[in-house]
Structure formats: structure tokens, C-alpha cells
Amino acid sequence: xxxxxxxxxxxxxxxxxxxxxxxxxxxxxxxxxxxxxxxxxxxxxxxxxxxxxxxxxxxxxxxxxxxxxxxxxxxxxxxxxxxxxxxxxxxxxxxxxxxxxxxxxxxxxxxxxxxxxxxxxxxxxxxxxxxxxxxxxxxxxxxxxxxxxxxxxxxxxxxxxxxxxxxxxxxxxxxxxxxxxxxxxxxxxxxxxxxxxxxxxxxxxxxxxxxxxxxxxxxxxxxxxxxxxxxxxxxxxxxxxxxxxxxxxxxxxxxxxxxxxxxxxxxxxxxxxxxxxxxxxxxxxxxxxxxxxxxxxxxxxxxxxxxxxxxxxxxxxxxxxxxxxxxxxxxxxxxxxxxxxxxxxxxx
Amino acid sequence: xxxxxxxxxxxxxxxxxxxxxxxxxxxxxxxxxxxxxxxxxxxxxxxxxxxxxxxxxxxxxxxxxxxxxxxxxxxxxxxxxxxxxxxxxxxxxxxxxxxxxxxxxxxxxxxxxxxxxxxxxxxxxxxxxxxxxxxxxxxxxxxxxxxxxxxxxxxxxxxxxxxxxxxxxxxxxxxxxxxxxxxxxxxxxxxxxxxxxxxxxxxxxxxxxxxxxxxxxxxxxxxxxxxxxxxxxxxxxxxxxxxxxxxxxxxxxxxxxxxxxxxxxxxxxxxxxxxxxxxxxxxxxxxxxxxxxxxxxxxxxxxxxxxxxxxxxxxxxxxxxxxxxxxxxxxxxxxxxxxxxxxxxxxxxxxxxxxxxxxxxxxxxxxxxxxxxxxxxxxxxxxxxxxxxxxxxxxxxxxxxxxxxxxxxxxxxxxxxxxxxxxxxxxxxxxxxxxxxxxxxxxxxxxxxxxxxxxxxxxxxxxxxxxxxxxxxx
Numbered sequence: 001x002x003x004x005x006x007x008x009x010x011x012x013x014x015x016x017x018x019x020x021x022x023x024x025x026x027x028x029x030x031x032x033x034x035x036x037x038x039x040x041x042x043x044x045x046x047x048x049x050x051x052x053x054x055x056x057x058x059x060x061x062x063x064x065x066x067x068x069x070x071x072x073x074x075x076x077x078x079x080x081x082x083x084x085x086x087x088x089x090x091x092x093x094x095x096x097x098x099x100x101x102x103x104x105x106x107x108x109x110x111x112x113x114x115x116x117x118x119x120x121x122x123x124x125x126x127x128x129x130x131x132x133x134x135x136x137x138x139x140x141x142x143x144x145x146x147x148x149x150x151x152x153x154x155x156x157x158x159x160x161x162x163x164x165x166x167x168x169x170x171x172x173x174x175x176x177x178x179x180x181x182x183x184x185x186x187x188x189x190x191x192x193x194x195x196x197x198x199x200x201x202x203x204x205x206x207x208x209x210x211x212x213x214x215x216x217x218x219x220x221x222x223x224x225x226x227x228x229x230x231x232x233x234x235x236x237x238x239x240x241x242x243x244x245x246x247x248x249x250x251x252x253x254x255x256x257x258x259x260x261x262x263x264x265x266x267x268x269x270x271x272x273x274x275x276x277x278x279x280x281x282x283x284x285x286x287x288x289x290x291x292x293x294x295x296x297x298x299x300x301x302x303x304x305x306x307x308x309x310x311x312x313x314x315x316x317x318x319x320x321x322x323x324x325x326x327x328x329x330x331x332x333x334x335x336x337x338x339x340x341x342x343x344x345x346x347x348x
Numbered sequence: 349x350x351x352x353x354x355x356x357x358x359x360x361x362x363x364x365x366x367x368x369x370x371x372x373x374x375x376x377x378x379x380x381x382x383x384x385x386x387x388x389x390x391x392x393x394x395x396x397x398x399x400x401x402x403x404x405x406x407x408x409x410x411x412x413x414x415x416x417x418x419x420x421x422x423x424x425x426x427x428x429x430x431x432x433x434x435x436x437x438x439x440x441x442x443x444x445x446x447x448x449x450x451x452x453x454x455x456x457x458x459x460x461x462x463x464x465x466x467x468x469x470x471x472x473x474x475x476x477x478x479x480x481x482x483x484x485x486x487x488x489x490x491x492x493x494x495x496x497x498x499x500x501x502x503x504x505x506x507x508x509x510x511x512x513x514x515x516x517x518x519x520x521x522x523x524x525x526x527x528x529x530x531x532x533x534x535x536x537x538x539x540x541x542x543x544x545x546x547x548x549x550x551x552x553x554x555x556x557x558x559x560x561x562x563x564x565x566x567x568x569x570x571x572x573x574x575x576x577x578x579x580x581x582x583x584x585x586x587x588x589x590x591x592x593x594x595x596x597x598x599x600x601x602x603x604x605x606x607x608x609x610x611x612x613x614x615x616x617x618x619x620x621x622x623x624x625x626x627x628x629x630x631x632x633x634x635x636x637x638x639x640x641x642x643x644x645x646x647x648x649x650x651x652x653x654x655x656x657x658x659x660x661x662x663x664x665x666x667x668x669x670x671x672x673x674x675x676x677x678x679x680x681x682x683x684x685x686x687x688x689x690x691x692x693x694x695x696x697x698x699x700x701x702x703x704x705x706x707x708x709x710x711x712x713x714x715x716x717x718x719x720x721x722x723x724x725x726x727x728x729x730x731x732x733x734x735x736x737x738x739x740x741x742x743x744x745x746x747x748x749x750x751x752x753x754x755x756x757x758x759x760x761x762x763x764x765x766x767x768x769x770x771x772x773x774x775x776x777x778x779x780x781x782x783x784x785x786x787x788x789x790x791x792x793x794x795x796x797x798x799x800x801x802x803x804x805x806x807x808x809x810x811x812x813x814x815x816x817x818x819x820x821x822x
Contacts, residue, residue: 022480022547023547026427029427054612060680060681060741061680062677062680062681063427064411064425064426065411065426065785066412066739068680068681068741068746
């Protein structure tokens, strides 16, 4: 009888040992503890188990009794992969974190997620498999697109020439004198145009380039100079729009957007990435407007969910920007900005 | 005259000890302490202000330091060392209407009140792990049934007719004052342990050692004018009764519980509490002093005797009970819960308890008392409870608010042989920081019934209990 009892208890404990599984908040707590110690592999193990039990992240999720905890497993998993330099998985987890809106209520965390994503994209260049996609994204980012436009040969945007004012410079008389004089004039105007461009006086610089092209329509340096200044003007439009967007000057933003898009359209294919950025800013501006207008009608979490889903599902017209996706810098800035917007709305 | 006095003594005395022990097993409930601790017999399934704030619907919730008292399986949820301390203040009132007891006696309307304060529960929970298995043991003390209460009924008007053997009528008219004091209670020290099978099933066991008991004293004083057909002018008798009871019991029973997590939002709890076969030791004393006051104000001592004075031992069969609960979280900060418990009171018995009432072979004073079995006419009792909790989350502080209601069917019948039902409402609130949780709960319970044995039949009974819980997280 005593042996049977012993066997029963042994069997019972063996069953417990086999079937034992902790609940999500125990694993999540252990993951957080491991992250404080820098045991990132342990963090990943616990988070995976926590997600098996409770896959839905939640702000102030109940654990037991009267205990609540912010359950952000994807953020923690992204952080762990990032520290382990597994940038592809880190990026996937962090994107999921954004998708679930885990860290939107915390501007600092949102900023951190943005920074990590940016770093992931930068550091992933070391991964040969991802190189084509990364290169494409980098080529399409605003700064890179500008550099590319400056160096790449392609169709010259005729719109730039159409804006040329009538030539007011004196015309040389004899052909020999004309050739010598023309060359000197072209050299002088070219130097003046470059100086104006360096001083960021884009309109006078463009006029100078156009004058050269009226004198010598195939002049290559003038053509590339005019094109570059045109792209710089587009970038100026974009920067102005960014300033209006973050300062909340809605009317100025709308006016600036129309001007910017009209100008960029004239610049042809090379200006497409910047047009895409401008368009995304416009959509975001409208989302923000709807956030302010509908704030009192919805719960905070619903507004956040909607906002985040719209943000992430945002796709720029492929005609405007083929293959373009969010730049890490912008995601980070939008995250911080949205958190600030929410803070203001709560105070209101 | 002598015969008349003898009748008088029997009549005046007969109600007191019978009502003390006869019906409300195993608690003495007397005219001055009408509700006694009825409220504990079903309600005593657990403890804690948080639980009672939710109407006592806690079997499927059971996730704080009071878990073991409701469902030991709930212990498996606890992660931190927790110490708890629960106190209870109880106040009840009997508003009794004028009652005719049979055809020939009358008890005037009166109100009696009682109140008491006691430590209801204390525990320490110490979760630990063996390998990857978590075990959560708890050591606790619980007052299962509270007797620490004082009561008083003043200026109770009573009169009675009694047809004597020769056909003449004896009439009695008087004023009675009663005062009772009870101490102690039925206490438990418990060792519980909870653990988990997988993520969805938790289980737990408790072993309860019952001890302590009751010390009760009742003093009743009255002045009665008595007259018969023969004695037209009548006379006054001054009576002073003293009843003392001392009752101790010890025994073991076990509880077993199961908690099933059906989804993140829905849980089911089941609990079984085994029967308790307890040894009891008791002393029972009734003393009577009577003086006859004559019209010329002179006083004659009629009686000064210890009517009953016995010490003996016996057994109690305390009933088993089962309970089931549901808990639903519609949102993270809210719990809705409902419980049902069933107590097999029809099988509860006193055994070997007859000696109290056999003072003398030749002159047994209470021949009609249904001992040695206390009351075969008891019925099974049940309780349906429901409640809700909502937690307001502020910066660094949690503010829970609670409300609940319950229906409590008692184990005894009223004078019409209908089951007696009490109704109750509860509310509570508290706050919790990282280290401390403090909760308060108010329980209001009321019932109306006509007692089928007591001469003094209660009209409306109200019971108010205030629980306070302090939990410290280490």
C-alpha cells in the first residue's frame, strides 16, 4: 500500500513536470528580468512562450489579482534580436510592434522603435541577400534621390526650359568674335550660376543656367546644373512642407503641397520619390485632422488603432514612387509626433 | 398557590434554554441574539473584503491572499509572497412584531440589537519553485463562525394564558429585559497548497483544523404579574435567570478546488469542502432566582437553584458543501462573477448530546426537546451570489470599486414549514499600490420569518457587516 502511494505521488509529480507551463505574464516578467541582465537569448525564449499563451499585446493587461502590466512582447523581442544583431528578425518584430500599436502611448519607446528600425535598415546592408531591396529603398529616399539626380544621365526635364525668361544679354556679331565671346560669356555665366547655387539662391541660378542654354542649347554642364537646381528646389518644397506639417500650419501646408507637387511633376521621373514623400505627408495631415475632429467620439485606443492601421497601410501611388516604402527616419518622427498629438488631445 | 408558582416557574423558564439550543444547530440563538450567526453558515465559505465586496462570488476569481478560503486552486495564480489580515465588524437588529405563540401566549413588539468585532482571516502565502514546477502554499487562520457578539433586548412585554388541570385559567403579564454576551467562535487553521497542470488547469488542496468554540452567557430579568381565577388580585414575581454555555470542538476536514481557464476572458471554479466530524466538549448551566413581591411590598424568596449544570462530550457532523463559480472579464479592468454553493445541512447532526437535557430522571425539564438529534427537520441550504469589480487605473495607483448581491437559503424552516431565505447586497472599494492593497466591503443582509420553535418569533432581521482587508506584497 505504501509503495502504491509512493508510486502515485511520483506519477503525479512527473505528470505535473511534463504538463507544467507558466502563463504569459510569468514569461513576460522573466523576459524583462533577463533583458535587464542582457540575456537576450533568454528574453527571446520567454517571449516566444508568452506569445504562445497570449499573442495579443495590450496596454495595461491584467495579470492576476489587481496587477496590471503593459504587455509589449514584440517590442521586447525586437530589442532582443537587435542586440543580438539579427536585424532582419528585429525589423520584423519591431514592425509588428508598430502594427499592434504597442508603444504608441510612450513617446520615448516609439522613438526608440523608430531609431532601431532605422539602424536595422542601415546595418542590414551587410546582409547580401537583402542588398537589392535595401539599395532600392536607399535610392528612393529623398537625399539619395537627389544625389542620384545630380550624377545620373537621363531625360532632361523640358519643363525647366519652358520656364525660361527671354534672354536679355547682348548677342555677339561676327562668327569668330561670337565664338570667342560666347565661350567667355558661357564660362562667366556658368561660374555665376554655380556661385548662386552654392549660395542657395536657386531662382537666379536657374535663370543663369537657362540663359546659357539659350546661347548654347546642348551645353551639358548647364543642363545638369539646371536639373540639379530643379531637384534642390523640389527638396526645398519638401522641407517647407515638413516644417508646415510639424508646426500644424494646415492652410500653408495645403498651399505648399499643391505648389510642390506641381513643380515636382515638371521635374519628371527623378522627382518621383520626393513627390511620394509629399503625398504621404498630405495623407498624414488628413489623418491628423480626423484625429482632432473625431477625438471626442472615440475611445483613445480605437483612435490609436485606426491611426496606426492607416499609417501602416499607407501606400503611395506606384506611379508616383515605384517600390517606395517608409524611411526609418520618417517612421520615427511620425511616431514621436503622433504621441505628442495624443498628449495634447488628452490634455484638452 | 404552590402549584401555581410551580407552573409559573416552568412557564417563565421554559423558553430560554430551549431556544438557546434547540433549533439553530449548533449555535445558540436566543431572543436577545436573534440572528446569531446564521449569516456565517453559508456566507462563511471564504473571507476577504475584496471577495465580499463582489457579493462573495469569488470561487472562479480567487486570485488574492484570501484565495484558499474560497478555492484553494486559486493559489496557483499568486506570484509574490503575500500577507493578509482581514477584520470584520458585525451589527444586527431584530425588529419583532407582536406575536401570538399558539393561542395562549403573547410577546410584545420589541427591537433587540447586537454587535461585535473580530479578526476574520489572516494568512501568509509563500510561492516557490521546484525545478520548473511552481507550488504555492499558504498558512492561514479563519474564523468560520463568529460568536463574538453582545446583544440586548429591553422592556419586552409578554403575557400568557395557561389552562390548568382543574379548568381554571392562569394569566401572566410582565416585562422582560435580556442581555447576552458571547465570545470566541469556530476557528480554523489551514494549510493549503495550489499548483497548475498546464496553462489552463489549476488545482489546490486545503487541510483545515477546526478548534475553539463558544462561551455564552445570558441574563434575563423580569417582573411578572400573575393571577388566576382563584386569586383575583394576583401578585408579582421577580425573576432573574442566568444561562451559561461553554462549548469547544476540534476536528479536521479538507477542501479541494479546481480552476479552469477556458479563455483569457472566462474561468470556471469548482470547490468541494468535506464533512467535518468534530469532537465537542461542553458545559451547560442554567440558574434561576425568583422572588415573590407581595402587595405590601414585602419580598419572599421562591427559588434559588442551579437548574441545569452538566459537563459532557459528544460529536458534531458538520455538513459537506460544493460550490461552482464563473468569472468573466469583458474588458481588462472588469470582472463579472457568479457563484453557487450547496451545503448538505440536512445531514448535520449532534450525537451523544442528550445528557444536557436529562438533569433528573424523575423531573426532566424539557421533555419535548428533540435531542439527541438536534433537528431532523433541517433542510439543505444553498447560496447564489453574483458580483462585479471595476478597477480605475491611475498613475501608480489602482482604485477598485465593487458591487454584488446574493440569495441565501437557510437550513431551517419557518413556522409554516417553508424554507427561510435571506437576501443581501454588498458594495466595496479599495486601493492598491505596488506593495499594499487595502479594501473595504459592506454587506447588508435581511430576512423575514416566523420561528417555528422559539416563543419569540422574529419579524424582520437585518445584518450589517463591514470587512476590511490589508494585503502586503513582499
